[in-house]
Amino acid sequence: MRAERVADQIREELRSLLEYEAKDPRLGFLTVTRVRVTPDLQAAHVHYTTPETVQRRDTSRGLERAAPFLRRALAMRLQLRHTPELLFHYDEALEQQERVEQLLQEIAAERAARPTDSDDDDKAE
DSSP states (O other), X not given: OHHHHHHHHHHHHHHHHHHHTOOOGGGXXXXXXXXXXXXXXXXXXXXXXXXXTSOHXXXXXXXXXXXXXXXXXXXXXXXXXXXXXXXXXXXXXXXXXXXXHHHHHHHHHXXXXXXXXXXXXXXXX
């Protein structure tokens, strides 16, 4: 339960830090989607997305470079004995969801283009 509370706090503070205080232009279009904190509060797994037009590799490098600054800023804002290490992961869930939706639309289009069995029965009579 405490890890979830800390994760929520970290997510909100990171959003604010990235929007208002991070100077690296590679982080300008970054969206923090979720944060998972280990039960011992030693590490925070920060999941993020970027628009398609932004290079993932550049964003990843920007986050690696900004991690010490972000961790120090979190230490000042959060009332914790130990500030978790920040581990950044690109969140592919949105892309996967879009791909599933695209596949479902393709299936629906194929079904609509195909004659149904009842149409064949009507022609046989």
